[in-house]
Amino acid sequence: MRLRCPFCGRTYSSLIPPTCSCGEPLTIKYDYESVDTSGWEHRRRGVWRYRELLPDVREIISLHEGGTPLIRAKLGDELGLRVFIKDETRNPTGSFRDRLVTVAVSYGLPHASNGFVVASNGNAAASLAAYAARAGKEAYTVVPKLIEGSKLAQIVAFGAKVIRYGESVDEGISYAEGLAEGRGLYNVTPESNIVGLEGQKTLAFELWEELNPTHVIVPTGSGSNLYSIYKGFSELLRIGAIEEVPKLIAVQAEQCSPIASEVLGVEPKAEPTRALALYVKNPFMKELAVGAVEESGGTAVLVGEDELDLGARLLAREGVFAEYASSVVVPALMELADSGYFERDDRIALVVTSCGLKGMGAEGTGRERFAVGGTKLDILRLLKERSMYGYEIWEALERTLKYQAVYQHLRELEGLGLIAESHRRGRRVYYTLTEKGRRFLDALSL
Ligand SMILES: [Zn+2]
Structure with missing residues (x-):
């Protein structure tokens, strides 16, 4: 395959960047x-x-990806809507x-x-x-x-x-x-x-074959999946298979919302979220993703941190174990249903992108996975060597961190059960790794 930039004539054959070096987009x-x-229906399901x-x-390097099940959601019956789960957790590596x-x-x-x-x-x-x-x-x-x-x-x-x-x-x-x-x-x-996005767009082809949806609800981090799905449906439109691209709904975490905020015209946030796979602060594909939502006539929904568990639980009730980043589609569906966004005959697809087993922290509870970042990890590593007291840890960190912040980290690590007080000497409180902390660190430093 050789791709020629229609604006400057430069050609690409191995890597195809989203933007030509002349500044124009490549497709x-x-x-x-x-x-x-x-002929499609006579072939094996999959990408x-x-x-x-x-x-x-x-040569095709394949593990039989794609061809994932489409499952009718019981939740849809309760909402009086036709809702289907596209279960992408069934891909070879779970996403x-x-x-x-x-x-x-x-x-x-x-x-x-x-x-x-x-x-x-x-x-x-x-x-x-x-x-x-x-x-x-x-x-x-x-x-x-x-x-x-x-x-x-x-x-x-x-x-x-x-x-x-x-x-x-x-x-x-x-x-x-x-x-x-x-x-x-x-x-x-x-x-x-962008070569790989061609593979991602096959999700749209499968949805078309199985459901021909009117709405597709997509968890959105980098925006690449949303854009790929849009490209897939646009090609179906181009070859005359459909008359209209379904409305695409981008779902982001309230905590990190560069794409959804742009669609909704509200102030974006760029903070860590428990839906870690959606933690993309400055997505390169923001414009393409926003364009995809707008051209499809869709919308965006922001999901709060306190709604993630609910989303995961409701999917589990359907028999689907999803990571938080995928579970956001459920609260998004409920919010839109509440506001009367859908009509009875709509065919709604929820894209559940990734398996819940992948969203686990080292302890399996998932609680540590978002709570333990750079400085906390450094503290755990120090305490793996020997027990230390606060001031000593602060000095050893060699960074421009406030002394008070080190104490805050210590308190939080203690709260997570990863460290504990080992002994006191005068006013000095010494900390040490707990067994759980040791296992946590071992699992991370693999
Ligand atoms: Zn060019």
């Missing part, structure tokens, strides 16, 4: 006139069923990112003499780790400091290299680009290379 297009969808609308590859990675790895294989790179807040990294292993290639994953222990465990189990960089995924993207540059490493990060 992968196909010979839409010749696409015949009638590669739609190969006429995927980049050409010499929708397998659709991206099968295409990016298959396409990139000839350019990956020394392996693959991805910057990810977890799911794409775990997926790349699996597919690179399948292809017999190295995988380098750049993940943020705030990441669930279970995702790290998955990445490491497949033998991938882990580079922890930045507090959220935003910082890792340019780091991964630098890492790939000139090293024979193929970068599958969707913000740097």
Whole structure:
């Protein structure tokens, strides 16, 4: 595949960035006139069923991704609506990112003499780790400091290299680009290379075949899935399979809402959320994602931290175990239903992007996963060596942190049961790692 920038004529054949170096957007297009969808139903379900609308590859690296079940939601019956769950947790590594990675790895294989790179807040990294292993290639994953222990465990189990960089995924993207540059490493990060988005868009094709939805509710972090789904439906429109793109609804956490806030015209926040996979402060695909929502005639919903448990519980009642970042679709549905947004005949799809097993902290409770970040981890590492008192820890941290802040961290770590007072000497209170703290640290430093 060779992509030519329609504005400046520059051509791309290995990595295809979202934006040409002349500043204009790049889009992968196909010979839409010749696409015949009638053959699709005779093929095996999954991403590669739609190969006429995927980049050409010499060899397919597949673990049978896509073709995930569409389940009627009992919740919909209670709301008097037709609601279906697109259960992306059933992908090989437990998330929708397998659709991206099968295409990016298959396409990139000839350019990956020394392996693959991805910057990810977890799911794409775990997926790349699996597919690179399948292809017999190295995988380098750049993940943020705030990441669930279970995702790290998955990445490491497949033998991938882990580079922890930045507090959220935003910082890792340019780091991964630098890492790939000139090293024979193929970068599958969707913000740097849109090839994989072609795989993600197959979710739209499946929804069309099974439901032909009027509304699709999508958990939104980087905006890449939302944009991919939009591209998929736009292509169906282009080839005459549908008459209208369904309304796309972007769901973000109130705590981190750059895309949804733009759609709703409210002030955005960029704080950590317990829906960690949605913690993308400055999404590169913001404009594309906002454009997708607006052009589809959809909307956006903000979900509060206190609604995440409810969302996860209601999905569990359906038999679907989702991570918080996916569970946001449920409170979003309920809010829109409450406000009379839907009509009785609407066909509503909830995209549940990732399995709940992946949203676990090292202890399995999930409580630590968002509470323990950079400084707290440093404190735990210090206390792993020997017990120390507050002032001593503050000095050892060698950073411009207020003394008071160290005490706050100590109190919170104590509250999480990761450290405990070991003894006192005069007015000095010494802290030590608890057994739970030791296991937590061991699981993270894999
Ligand atoms: Zn150009």
